[in-house]
Amino acid sequence: MDDNELTLPDPVxxxxxxxxxxxxxxxxxxxxxxxxxTSGPLTTAGGLMFRGSAGGxxxxxxxxxxxxxxTFRTSPRGGRVRPGPAxxxxxxxxxxxxxxxxxxxxxxxxxxxxxxxxxxxxxPWDNYERPRPAPRATNVIETAxxxxxxxxxxxxxxxxxxxxxxxxxxxxxxxxxxxxxRFINNGDLVHTIAARDGSWTTERVEPGMEVPVxxxxxxxxxxxxxxxxxxxxxxxxxx
Numbered sequence: 001m002d003d004n005e006l007t008l009p010d011p012v013x014x015x016x017x018x019x020x021x022x023x024x025x026x027x028x029x030x031x032x033x034x035x036x037x038t039s040g041p042l043t044t045a046g047g048l049m050f051r052g053s054a055g056g057x058x059x060x061x062x063x064x065x066x067x068x069x070x071t072f073r074t075s076p077r078g079g080r081v082r083p084g085p086a087x088x089x090x091x092x093x094x095x096x097x098x099x100x101x102x103x104x105x106x107x108x109x110x111x112x113x114x115x116x117x118x119x120x121x122x123x124p125w126d127n128y129e130r131p132r133p134a135p136r137a138t139n140v141i142e143t144a145x146x147x148x149x150x151x152x153x154x155x156x157x158x159x160x161x162x163x164x165x166x167x168x169x170x171x172x173x174x175x176x177x178x179x180x181x182r183f184i185n186n187g188d189l190v191h192t193i194a195a196r197d198g199s200w201t202t203e204r205v206e207p208g209m210e211v212p213v214x215x216x217x218x219x220x221x222x223x224x225x226x227x228x229x230x231x232x233x234x235x236x237x238x239x
Contacts, residue, residue, distance in 0.1 A: 015041075015051070017066060027066030031124045034080075042086035042097065052083030052099045057121055058106065071120035072108065074101045135174035135236050143205065143225070144187035145169040165189045166225070168233035176238050177218055184210040189227070196222040 013036035016028035034054055041051035048069070049061040056075030061068050075081055084100035098107040145167040165187040175181060183193050185205045193211075194201035199221075202211045215221070218239040225231040 015061075015066075017049075017063060026064075029066060032128055035124045037083045039083060039085035042088060044088060044097075050086040050097050050099070052086060052101055054080055054083060055121060055124070056081050056101060056117075058083075058086075058099055058101075058108070068122075071122070073116045073118045073120055074104065074106055076118045077121060133171055135172040135234075136170040137174045138170065139173075139175050139179050140182050140184060141173055141233065141235075142169040142184050142186045143189075143191045143193075143231075144185075163187055166228050166231040168231060171232075172234045172236070174236045174238065175215060177216055178214075179237070180212045180214050181235065182210050182212050191228070191231075192226040193223055194226050196224060201226075 013031045013033040014028055015031065015036075017026045018024070019026050031053075035057075037052050037054065039052070041049050043049045043063050047063045049063045050058065051061075052058050052074075055077075056073055056079045058072045058074060059068055060070040081102035083102075086097055086099040088095065088097050090096070094109050094111075096107045096109050098105060100106075143165070145164045146169075147162050147164045147167075169186075173181065183191075183202060183205060185191055185207050188207050190207070191205045192202060193205065193213075200213055202213065205211055215235065215237045218237050220234060220236045223233050223235065
């Protein structure tokens with residue numbers, strides 16, 4: 001892991017073709033996970049593969065070699081939509097490929113005239129910035145974060161929550177020089193919190209305990225839990 005990284009590397013999305021006889025990957029493209037679609041692609045008898053991405057882009061690939069042959073933007077760059085599955089149909093002697101993108105349904109044919117909504121993204125890694133939360137002005141950092149389930153419990157008609165014992169709350173904190181930051185163990189695991197550069201460390205913080213750490217100099221400092229090194233946080237100290 002890079003000493004300057006706040007979190008573990010992001011998951012990578014993979015678009016790939018697999019030979020079902022040899023079980024080997026024939027070709028693949030790696031994209032940021034957020035550019036993956038929420039439905040599978042459509043492969044036509046003519047050897048084309050169509051897919052929609054959460055970034056609002058529809059793409060066609062050569063199914064044999066993975067070369068991208070065509071792109072079309074249905075939303076401005078930076079937009080996020082939920083793409084549906086692509087489908088193909090024939091109408092009045094014309095073949096169409098259709099796909100739902102959010103609340104809209106798009107249909108494409110060879111002589112279509114509707115303009116795209118912006119330039120196609122040919123390299124999704126170009127100028128890519130990893131999403132991360134903004135620093136929160138606070139001198140209290142908890143060792144666990146309450147996480148809300150993205151889907152409700154349909155049987156009980158309630159929202160579900162859980163504790164992430166390996167995620168500081170907040171992940172990024174903002175304080176002024178001279179502040180004493182309180183690390184509170186609000187979970188069930190023991191944590192020892194230490195600066196990435198080795199400049200300070202806490203004692204073992206048992207569940208229900210809290211320990212103070214003073215920050216007198218300005219700068220941005222990474223820290224982690226020594227028992228669970230994938231739990232990483234950041235403190236920005238303003239002069």
